[in-house]
Amino acid sequence: MxxxxxxxxxxxxxxxxxxxxxxxxxxxxxxxxxxxxxxxxxxxxxxxxxxxxxxxxxxxxxxxxxxxxxxxxxxxxxxxxxxxxxxxxxxxxxxxxxxxxxxxxxxxxxxxxxxxxxxxxxxxxxxxxxxxxxxxxxxxxxxxxxxxxxxxxxxxxxxxxxxxxxxxxxxxxxxxxxxxxxxxxxxxxxxxxxxxxxxxxxxxxxxxxxxxxxTPDQLKQQILHGSIWEVAVTPLMSALTALSGVDGVLRVGLFGSRLRVVTKNLSHTAVSLQSALQGLGFGETAVAAAEPTLEDVFVTLVGK
Ligand SMILES: Nc1ncnc2c1ncn2[C@@H]1O[C@H](COP(=O)(O)OP(=O)(O)O)[C@@H](O)[C@H]1O
Ligand SMILES: [Mg+2]
Missing domain, CATH: 3.40.50.300 (P-loop containing nucleotide triphosphate hydrolases)
Known part of the structure; x- marks a missing residue:
């Protein structure tokens, strides 16, 4: 057709x-x-x-x-x-x-x-x-x-x-x-x-x-595969600022009582983010992969 x-x-x-x-x-x-x-x-x-x-x-x-x-x-x-x-x-x-x-x-x-x-x-x-x-x-x-x-x-x-x-x-x-x-x-x-x-x-x-x-789903999967994270950490606000300066981190935002982090494709794993936080002096942290949104797609495509 x-x-x-x-x-x-x-x-x-x-x-x-x-x-x-x-x-x-x-x-x-x-x-x-x-x-x-x-x-x-x-x-x-x-x-x-x-x-x-x-x-x-x-x-x-x-x-x-x-x-x-x-x-x-x-x-x-x-x-x-x-x-x-x-x-x-x-x-x-x-x-x-x-x-x-x-x-x-x-x-x-x-x-x-x-x-x-x-x-x-x-x-x-x-x-x-x-x-x-x-x-x-x-x-x-x-x-x-x-x-x-x-x-x-x-x-x-x-x-x-x-x-x-x-x-x-x-x-x-x-x-x-x-x-x-x-x-x-x-x-x-x-x-x-x-x-x-x-x-x-x-x-x-x-x-x-x-x-x-x-398609929206394919965009999320292909562009964001393994680059969206939810981070539980205290204190939240200073971790937000600190994480924003970490290499490969495109964006950090508040998500309820956690942080939502977008990283450059394949630049981080849960473990590497966790050790980056530890290196910055944040002790208790938990990092988990999160569901991507189209906003994440956009931020990732456009860069920081
Ligand atoms: N007739 C025009 N003369 C000069 N610049 C224009 C004209 N029309 C649009 N632009 C410029 O082209 C760019 C894209 O505009 P536009 O297509 O309206 O964007 P969008 O619809 O995505 O907001 C803008 O920077 C706008 O200022
Ligand atoms: Mg327009």
Missing amino acids: EPAIEVKELTKVFGDFTAVDRVSFAVQPGEIFGFLGPNGSGKTTTIRMLLGILRPTSGMGRVLGSDIHTQAEAIRPQVGYTSQKFALYDELTMVENLDFYAGVYGVKERARRVAEVVELLGLTGREGERAGELSGGWRQRLALGVALTHRPRLLFLDEPTSGVDPQARRAFWDLIYDLVEAGTTVFVTTHYMDEAEYCGRLGVMYQGRLLALD
């Missing part, structure tokens, strides 16, 4: 600054593909190139079979997009916003499709509320609805739940899963580590570069 998205060595340079640096990946139909990275890592710039809004400096890309350099106008009618600065009309109600955008996209049987989207997104009962008066969670949901009116096969969601409370975030992801089950492909960006866990595969972006790409 042809990939939904395919990019090779995609690059965007602004002046003398490289915002996206030779990024390559493919997204298969039906995937939830995540782009995880901090602000400024090149996520939005990548999406804008894939949508044909921004011209790549170099590299190639195809979206739903169309070339992003030469066939951008064929891409946009087939994809849905929610941007970070999505323009909802605050004075219009939910339904009026949906109807307006359905018109922009030339949706046939507009009223019926709007009713469907209302139902699909669980907006029933709120149809008459003005966009300007909605909470963050409902706004995001409406923005998703707007992006869905023309039944796109591929959705680009740029930080869709940024500023949304965790409960609304969870509900939003339930919706995403429903859409994927119905055959939609999703490309989603986030800087939330917990949210990244919901993606099928995940690209880790940093300073314009794609540092790693795999």
Whole structure:
């Protein structure tokens, strides 16, 4: 099957600054593909190139079979997009916003499709509320609805739940899963580590570069195998400071009444960490391997 998205060595340079640096990946139909990275890592710039809004400096890309350099106008009618600065009309109600955008996209049987989207997104009962008066969670949901009116096969969601409370975030992801089950492909960006866990595969972006790409579980296993530790030691705070200076230690944090330590791959064992602590004057210590998180993956990829 042809990939939904395919990019090779995609690059965007602004002046003398490289915002996206030779990024390559493919997204298969039906995937939830995540782009995880901090602000400024090149996520939005990548999406804008894939949508044909921004011209790549170099590299190639195809979206739903169309070339992003030469066939951008064929891409946009087939994809849905929610941007970070999505323009909802605050004075219009939910339904009026949906109807307006359905018109922009030339949706046939507009009223019926709007009713469907209302139902699909669980907006029933709120149809008459003005966009300007909605909470963050409902706004995001409406923005998703707007992006869905023309039944796109591929959705680009740029930080869709940024500023949304965790409960609304969870509900939003339930919706995403429903859409994927119905055959939609999703490309989603986030800087939330917990949210990244919901993606099928995940690209880790940093300073314009794609540092790693795999399922969340594989990323943890391959990148973090044997490098996350829980340390019981007293006194806790001075051990935290002391451990931060030990060779191969990338990060030390508090974890309940223990320390959670991320070490560089294969640089430490439980025994070597314990003897490092003893060498620093901490007597009673217990070190055990711990469950990795995506945040650990990120810290390890990026370094200290
Ligand atoms: N039009 C532009 N001109 C100059 N620099 C830009 C432009 N758009 C984005 N950038 C820069 O490119 C970098 C990546 O931005 P962006 O793709 O928005 O990152 P992200 O979405 O991961 O936060 C940032 O440093 C940003 O300031
Ligand atoms: Mg962005």
